[in-house]
Amino acid sequence: MNVSSSAPSLERLSSGIPGLDMVLGGGFFRSGVYIIHGHPGSGKTILANQLCYRHVAAGGRAVYVTLLAESHARMLQHIRPLSFFDEKAIPDELSYISAFHDLEADGLKGLMGVLRREMRARNVSVLVLDGLVAAAEAAQTDRELKKFIHEVQTSAVFHGCTVFLLTSGGPQRVNAEHTMVDGLIELEDRLFDARSERAIQVRKFRGGGSLRGKHAFRISDDGLEVFPRIESMFKAPPDSPQPTPALSSGVPSLDALIAAGGIPANTATVVIGSTGTGKTTLCLNFLSRCTPQEPGMMFGFFEAPHRLRAKARAFGADLEALEASGALTLKWHSQGEHVLDELAHRLLTEVTERGIKRLAIDGMSGFFESSVFPERTSRFFSCLINELRRLGVSVLMTMETINVVGSEISTPFGVSGFVDNLLFLRFAETGGHVKRLITIIKMRDSDFQPGLHEFKIGPAGLSIAGMYSLDGDVIPSAQPMTGKAQ
Structure with a gap:
């Protein structure tokens, strides 16, 4: 019955x-x-x-x-x-x-x-x-x-x-x-x-x-x-996003190295490099392209808003005007005892309420150091990034390496596994001079030009100077691009 x-x-x-x-x-x-x-x-x-x-x-x-x-x-x-x-x-x-x-x-x-x-x-x-x-x-x-x-x-x-x-x-x-x-x-x-x-x-x-x-x-x-806990709330992967045009990184010469013409939209990019290599400057270039229709946010731990405004002003970006128009939000968290999931929920609340489409997280270590259970980190970021993708956000994150000069690269907590794109910034010493180099390690959904590229930071911000050879010469970037999408 x-x-x-x-x-x-x-x-x-x-x-x-x-x-x-x-x-x-x-x-x-x-x-x-x-x-x-x-x-x-x-x-x-x-x-x-x-x-x-x-x-x-x-x-x-x-x-x-x-x-x-x-x-x-x-x-x-x-x-x-x-x-x-x-x-x-x-x-x-x-x-x-x-x-x-x-x-x-x-x-x-x-x-x-x-x-x-x-x-x-x-x-x-x-x-x-x-x-x-x-x-x-x-x-x-x-x-x-x-x-x-x-x-x-x-x-x-x-x-x-x-x-x-x-x-x-x-x-x-x-x-x-x-x-x-x-x-x-x-x-x-x-x-x-x-x-x-x-x-x-x-x-x-x-x-x-x-x-x-x-x-x-x-x-x-x-x-x-x-x-x-972020892992318990956002376990399911996001729906497959609709094809959208690539986003400019804010650096036209960097966009030219990517077949899509910029960073693929709705993806997560990590910029790895030692202190002083230009990670924050790249974030500011990225956010300089924000508009009231596609607003952005800097979520940082190390440089206070007034320092970011001054740094951007040095290469002609007016963050104050972007903030006044509603195109940009600067969220700074001083070093202290943060709660890992509290940071994530504060971030998601800001993203949802403000309709953020470009997000720069300057200092992934701010999250790493807030975790009392380091073994959570990979799952935590994977689920957080999935939710940001679901919300239609393109994310640029920075992570600092220990070596100031050298080619050694390591990504803790399995970072390379849960991000779509990976850029490596470093210094190289040649002939008594130190030069800044950038390498595209990984670019999902787009071909790219591999190799070592020298870049400079000047009044116009960050710009690619050309290919870098072992003898220190700079060669104009070659075309076509030969790197493969990951």
């Missing part, structure tokens, strides 16, 4: 916490019961309060029940500086209740009576119980604790209330309730050498597909913000 169900799908409840709904696959389920656990200081109290205040700001009602926890006055002092705090919501939309004496006097039965009363009397749609550890200690057996969780679930469904149970420690410390609840959310704050990074993990989530693994989050004056 075939059995079909016409039951409606479960309704979602937004967490109100940036990035968390993406990890959950759309938010919590209404009337569900969820455990949020983590060691002291991991962010449980801030998360629960932020969830409550965002919920009441959207028109809901909430109650925050504490057991053996800090006093309500102390808790409010701690969260008052956070932007989500709204004193006007207390006590009508959001109430703080202590149920410790009820638990101490009548055990789990007394606690359950408080929870039912608050759900019914205040008509709340979100309830937080802070201190599940104390409730578990009051249970004489696992069966009694399971019975308590079952009663919470029954009341949550009856009153249409979503319940969050906060507990300290890791999930291995308690077992009975794990089989009962609809979801387990774990917070952690781990130390990696001298730095620490916070992470959230959905260990269990009934009824929906959450993003697996650990996802970084940050606590700031705005509360929690979660940054889902």
